[in-house]
Amino acid sequence: MIKGPPLSLAACGPHQRGCCTQRNSAPCELGQRTSFWVAAGVVAHTLWTSAAPAMTYPLFAEEWHLTHTVTTGVFAIYPIVVAAVLVGFGDVSDYVGRRAAILWGVGASLFGTLLLALAPDVLWLFAGRAFMGIGVGLTAGPSTAAMVEFSGQGAAKRAATITTIAQAVGFVAALLLGGALIQYAPLPTRLNFWVLSAVLAALFAAAWFLPRHTGTEAQGRWRPKTPFIPNHLRNAFAVAAAAVTTAYTHGVLILSLGSQVARDLVGSPNALVNGAALSLFAIASAVVGIGARRLQPRAAMTGGVAASALGMVLLAAAVAHHHLPVFLAATAISGAGYSLLFFGGLQTINSAAPVEHRGGVLSAIYLLAYVSLGAVSLLLGAVATAHGLGFAVNLGAGVISLFSVITVALVAMTAPDRSRLLFRRKAKDNT
Template identity: 30%
Template sequence: MFAGAVFAVCMAGTTLPTPLYGLYQEKLGFSELTVTVVYAVYAFGVIGVLLLAGNASDAVARRPVLLAGLGFAAASAVCFLLATGLDWLYAGRLLSGLSAGLFTGAATVYVMELAPYGGASRATFVATAANMGGLGCGPLLAGVLAQYAAWPLYLPFVVHLVLVAGSAAVLLWLPETVRERRPLNTVRPQRPGLPPQVRAVFAPAATASFVGFALFGVFTSVSPAFLAQSLDVDNHAVSGLVVALAFFSSTAGQLAVGRVGVERSLPLGCAGLFAGLALLAGALHWDLLPLVILSALVGGGGQGLAFRGALSAVAEAAPPDRRASVISTLFVVAYAGISVPVIGVGVLTEPVGLEGAGLVFIACMTVLVSTAAVYLLRRPARVTPSRS
């Protein structure tokens, strides 16, 4: 449980600025395109760490890697506290991506390794809830503090620094789970790869993952601006809550995979993503807050179902000696979804407006997720136990 709390604290820091971008726009005077670029820098940091040092904790042990991740999280918070220009925001988002990249794999494994005998299922729940729940708590915490407390661009990051310091103390108290350590120079970049037997499963899995992360990217980068400009919702707590609901629903969707089964979770997740995109289109067209909330709930649930189903499907289809590289490839595609489409929305905002850019995004993502769904209906993803 303590390791899960540390995991949640780190992930919360990566979404903390979400309801504050409008305030930074007022302070620094930049466009909606710049907001999306600032947001997307985070993804590049995550992808870089996953590819270059995703397996570092296997060599140098869990706690040093997680402490480094907390260090990057603290440095990110300091950058936002000192932000007097765009360069500080870019640096803060990049450092935040580095922290998430280090935590994503290492913290998940650490939580599971610390579980008592027979507690693997509960540990999986804790890791999932800590990851997505932490991402949801970030905008909720920042939104509430920005709306109802003083110093909206400072207090959220001061609070996060305190939480990071407490998390570092907890980590130093928790035991190390890696017994045989190797030098840091033994860590090698993980080269993405797709063995032939994985490709049929990977195509729809990666497509659904890309769309799900792209939906999250739009929610966490431009939804506060849409709420303020089109719905006259300038309450930062409400903006943070809407984003948080998407992540909390993703947690529920991931946990539901155990009930619906891995084979059904991927097509059901695609259906949820399709419905979430349709609801978001309705919200943009009719300027209705209830549809935005429903889109976050339904789309978030679909993302959780689809991504956990995708991860399970490709992991089971991959040969044991190539599993890490296959999963790395899936994560690279997924995190590309929260960078490229989001920047595309920013580029289109000026010529066609925020609502028009959102509708173009929805149309493109709908085509992708529909293609994945049709493929799955014609060739269902079969998940069979892997051989070690």
């Protein structure tokens, strides 16, 4: 990799020193700081592609006469495919490098987005979401691991904070931009995906210049296999996986049913207003994620459980009384809960996992989170079709509350002294 200050793509001119045109230099590669932010962009794309269709589900349902079961099925195929990719390819970046895995993933996401932009019927939606799932499955673990590795020695806590914020940025972009384009621009079911395609194409171009050998510390040849968790990481993995899974399961109510809840139960017909309401989830997540950097992981996860439970109570109340201000409070508080749970879980495993296992272990955590996301979304879609949207939302709130109880129980079972020892060892790194 080229030494010296971080390079931007524009810096590689033919008459400039320190660039890829120098004799005997390596192929043009980005510097550490720039690579960190490109990896953050890849993290943001995982939530942007996940949330991009959220505001269009009601429009597709109206245009093609789809039931709640079908629309949540379109949503669910995405986390199911993500989980399938993580099962077989979760640790591939530990062998082939973060750059190669990221390029494969962003390319698959781009192809899936183009399918949604061109979709003539619902089968194309399923295919597009499947390719998006492949893309996110290939990039979720590697991009998160790359942020840790490009953040510098001992900056795991900073990487966890920026990862949380990057996800929130992708979420907000999908909901606000999507809502604005749907409400005020032509081609309401298409333009949103064309814009995302352009963003993904630019991200693919930037990722092409990432360092080529980062993340290739694993020994031997790679072969498809289920994720493996070393014995000494299993306690940390259990706590982190429970926290991240609980956080991600919020996505069922926000991404799969959220826009329909806002339109049908709360009574807001404006797509931008609904997108703004749902984006409070991500905005609160980003704001709280910045403040969470000062918290120990145990405190963050405990606070996240409390905020999540309160958010679910408020969501049920908003649905029962068709009250928009309560719905806004529910989305914001749930976003705070998501952020604290995700940050606490990610920081727990980032601090514990060595680099040669980091990609695989992170992918295993995302695997559990996406399996939960797909299973709960299919369940709630079937319930909404059979018993109504309000009942499905209440059931979903109950499921998330149950996951929260499991998470806080695992946190409580983790020996505080052992946790303090682990994070004291990292204290110097996190300053």
